[in-house]
Amino acid sequence: MKIRVVSSKDEIDSLGSDEEIIHLAFRPSNKDIFSLVKACPGVRAIHIPNSYKKTVSKSIRMFLEMQNIKLLEGDVWGHRKDINEYYEIKKSVIDRINELKSGGGSEKDILKKMMKETRLSPDLLEFMLKA
Secondary structure, eight states, rough: EEEEEEOOOGGGGGOOTTTTEEEEEOOOOHHHHHHHHHHTTTTOOOEEOOHHHHTSSSSHHHHHHHHTOOEEEEEOOOTTTTTTEEEOOOOOHHHHHHHHTTTTTTTTHHHHHHHOOOOOHHHHHHHHHHO
């Protein structure tokens, strides 16, 4: 699974329309979110740091909900954008989630285990679990 990392509002116009999950490494304004959704009509989730998520307006939250776009909280630890514009979640993490699902574990238990095993945010893990 790939997450497109966007580090400034200037990059929004250059995004491909096929992006599904986007991490915003800057504090987005309402206009930035609207531009992002317009540029990437297939976006399923927007991932932003906790401190930025707290400043997202209620109207944007409602807009994203109406568009069926999840607003996820978290960081992309250790990612170097100068090397790769995507943060990639290893296939082994997805395989492990599927393994735990097929083992009959509850979502809550799977989430707890995966939080211990990875450095991924609870929101992102929950999104992956339901995908």
